[in-house]
Amino acid sequence: MRKIYLAAVCIGLLPAMPLRSQESPYFVTYDHHMEEPGNLEIATSATIGVPRAGQHAFFAPYTELEYGVLGRWTSELYLEGQSTASDSSIFTGWRLENRVRPFEREHWINPVLYFEFEDISEADKIQKEIVGHSPDLSSPNGELHRNKNRELEWKLILSSNPHDWNISENFIFEKNLSANEGVEFGYAFGASRPLASMATPNPCRLCRENFSAGVEFYGGLGSTRQFGLQDTAHYAAPVLAWQVSDNSSLRFSPGFGLTHESAPVLFRVGYVYEIQGLGRKLAQWFGGTP
Amino acid sequence: MKRSLAAAGLVLVIASLALKVAAENKSYHPDLHWLAPESAIARPNPLVGNAEAVKGGKKLFHRYCADCHGADGKGVGRAANLQSADVQIESDGILFWKITNGNLDRGMPSFSGLPELERWQLALYIHKMN
DSSP states (O other): OHHHHHHHHHHHHSOOOOOOTTSOOOSSOOOSOOOOBTOEEEEEEEEEEEOOTTOOOEEEEEEEEEEEEETTEEEEEEEEEEEETTSOEEEEEEEEEEEEOSOSSOOSSEEEEEEEEEEEETTOOOOSSOOBSOOOOSSOHHHHHTOEEEEEEEEEEEEEOGGGOEEEEEEEEEEESSSOOOEEEEEEEEEEEESOSSOOSSOOSSSGGGEEEEEEEEEEEEESSSBSSTTOOEEEEEEEEEEEETTEEEEEEEEEEOSTTSOSEEEEEEEEEEETTHHHHHHHHTTOOO | OHHHHHHHHHHHHHHHHHHHHHTSOOOOOOOTTOOOOHHHHTOOOTTTTOHHHHHHHHHHHHHHTHHHHOTTSSOOTTSOOTTSHHHHTSOHHHHHHHHHHOBGGGTBOOOTTSOHHHHHHHHHHHHTOO
């Protein structure tokens, strides 16, 4: 348990970053908004699991580095770890994702194609997405960490912005290259909106325009070997984002397990900081015209 | 081990490509094909005459636009000079459409995630810039 506290303190010492209202409040669901080209977003988040009987509480922090390569191409690197009460703290792996927007203009429904490679151990508990059947939250880290998984993941992201709302649907497909598990399926749906529709004339931090709220639902749908809801985890999670400053934000979401295979509660917290114009600064360093 | 090395190599290739794209020489050239449809051109700004909305638009401009277009809107690198006659002649409806859709292949992001009235506030403020 002491290690969990230490990890929490370390996360708390990282430089804080607030959300821009353009930023999505979701933790699991993706919408169609890409990182602005040349901007680097650094996010530090954590998933905190409340255990069922026979399980241990865990704290799973992760860092995201998201870069807008082009207007329609965003790339993101994740570094992940976890700390389990009465067990150990470990680095569980990394993942690299790329999101590509096929259409340039806004439409009623905006598709985004998502490709990801993961190199993580079975001890990974950030639960960035839920696929297949319920994850193993009972076995000790030493046992789970021996099983390394290299996985490919695809998502079809569909997203709309009707009347200041965002409504997003993600359909997830995952193939483990390290074990013959078939293709696993999952889903995530989210709806959110800012709490105010106009900016006030004066600077403010706690006014409604700096908050957005919503709800997301996510879970697994089995695999090609056993498709369906049997032995799968599902969550309903209210989400809240607060834009702390012009380039940073905080997010919070308690996710409530809907099935016996789900954790009773998954708390998620995140802090995002955006470095604007990194591309231009790099251009200057590399001798280009800013 | 070989797979890990291959994966690390892939990360390096993608990072190098990203750096190369970021380091390209860029300067502003108007996109003559970035044209709002007829239905957008005549769309009236529901906030016209609202001085408070202009002030809010200024705040939004500094948060979302100033990094590329400059605090005075005159443009940085390949971002447009918003004080230029080419931009100022455009209706609020055109600016609203451009803010909403962006011009992703030319580096202008879409701001459709902002509430509609905030996008109208931005259009209002841009027309007050000069």
